[in-house]
Amino acid sequence: MTLVDEVKTAVTPRAALLVIGVLALQLLFIASYVGALHNPKPKDVAFGVVAPAQAGSQLVDQLRGLPGKPLDPRTVKDEATARDQIMNRKIDGALIVDPASKKDTLLVASGGGTVLSSALTSLTTKVEASEQRTVKTVDVAPASAQDFDGLSAFYLVVGWCVGGYLCASILAISAGSRAANRERAVVRLGAMALYSIAGGLGGAIIVGPILGALPGSIVALWGLGALVVFAVGAITLALQALTGIIGIGLAVLLVVIAGNPSAGGAFPLPMLPPFWEAIGPGLPPGAGTWAARSIAYFKGNAMSGSLQVLAIWAILGTVVTLVMSSLRRPEEVPTAPDDPAALG
Numbered sequence: 001m002t003l004v005d006e007v008k009t010a011v012t013p014r015a016a017l018l019v020i021g022v023l024a025l026q027l028l029f030i031a032s033y034v035g036a037l038h039n040p041k042p043k044d045v046a047f048g049v050v051a052p053a054q055a056g057s058q059l060v061d062q063l064r065g066l067p068g069k070p071l072d073p074r075t076v077k078d079e080a081t082a083r084d085q086i087m088n089r090k091i092d093g094a095l096i097v098d099p100a101s102k103k104d105t106l107l108v109a110s111g112g113g114t115v116l117s118s119a120l121t122s123l124t125t126k127v128e129a130s131e132q133r134t135v136k137t138v139d140v141a142p143a144s145a146q147d148f149d150g151l152s153a154f155y156l157v158v159g160w161c162v163g164g165y166l167c168a169s170i171l172a173i174s175a176g177s178r179a180a181n182r183e184r185a186v187v188r189l190g191a192m193a194l195y196s197i198a199g200g201l202g203g204a205i206i207v208g209p210i211l212g213a214l215p216g217s218i219v220a221l222w223g224l225g226a227l228v229v230f231a232v233g234a235i236t237l238a239l240q241a242l243t244g245i246i247g248i249g250l251a252v253l254l255v256v257i258a259g260n261p262s263a264g265g266a267f268p269l270p271m272l273p274p275f276w277e278a279i280g281p282g283l284p285p286g287a288g289t290w291a292a293r294s295i296a297y298f299k300g301n302a303m304s305g306s307l308q309v310l311a312i313w314a315i316l317g318t319v320v321t322l323v324m325s326s327l328r329r330p331e332e333v334p335t336a337p338d339d340p341a342a343l344g
Helices: 003-010 013-037 053-064 079-087 114-130 152-175 182-210 218-243 246-259 274-282 284-297 304-327
Strands: 045-050 071-075 093-096 103-108 134-139
Touching: 013 246, 013 274, 045 053, 045 079, 045 114, 053 071, 079 093, 079 103, 093 114, 103 114, 114 134, 152 182, 152 218, 152 246, 152 284, 182 218, 182 304, 218 246, 218 284, 218 304, 246 284, 274 284, 274 304, 284 304
Parallel strands: 045 071, 045 093, 103 134
Antiparallel strands: 093 103
């Protein structure tokens, strides 16, 4: 055989297409992660200002006019309201102006991301210094001392997502990427559900009682983890039902390449470029990270939107998987080599 014949035998057209697909995923991975994370800076961060009426309006205008528009300031009635809005994740920080002194107070929430709270502290300090004033920072929702840079929630959700698409991928590789019939699809989804319950519980125990990385309800984290794992697993099964083994690559594209850098983990959403900031909350890693931080640091507030996103992915994946398996014709169902029907 000639070298060309050897190449044709060793690398089939199908394998060549899959390799090209892997190359595309690799390049997209680099572009997505570097594009999202190479130059983080605050942009339109929801920010409250508590000050006497006239001074408050002037300060809001001053903050709104900062170069690069890092803040989206708005007046807030009083400090108690500002604290409440931070805990409900409506704003990310607030400046409390004390007209009787030269020292003001900055409220932040490092539980939502220490990088963002540090950026707000640095920015506010510069603004105050330009007015010959000083600022004291108060953390109203501090990250755990065992949660470096507030990243534990993100890594927890990444682990849950990895478990979801790997479990679905193994189910496909071991028994065909497309379920042979609706009954087998139900079995796969059932197995995925059981795995999700175990994976959610395991993750919650590791970050809670074992490592002490995240405070908050173990039961709530368990439920969130089960939903994240199942949502990712179900959508992976659905993509495989639609496209075969290529669905595994599409799941990686959706969850890893698009979802992880836009999740607000390493850098909270207001510090990401517009594209990643826009897609992050609608993908499982972003929705899961937001909800995990809410459980750990914000008394479970502002979670409904994220839970709805995860539920939609789970329902969509389940429905598509069941519908596609129901549409398969009997002649499409592969038979095992020792099956009498296959032997004629």
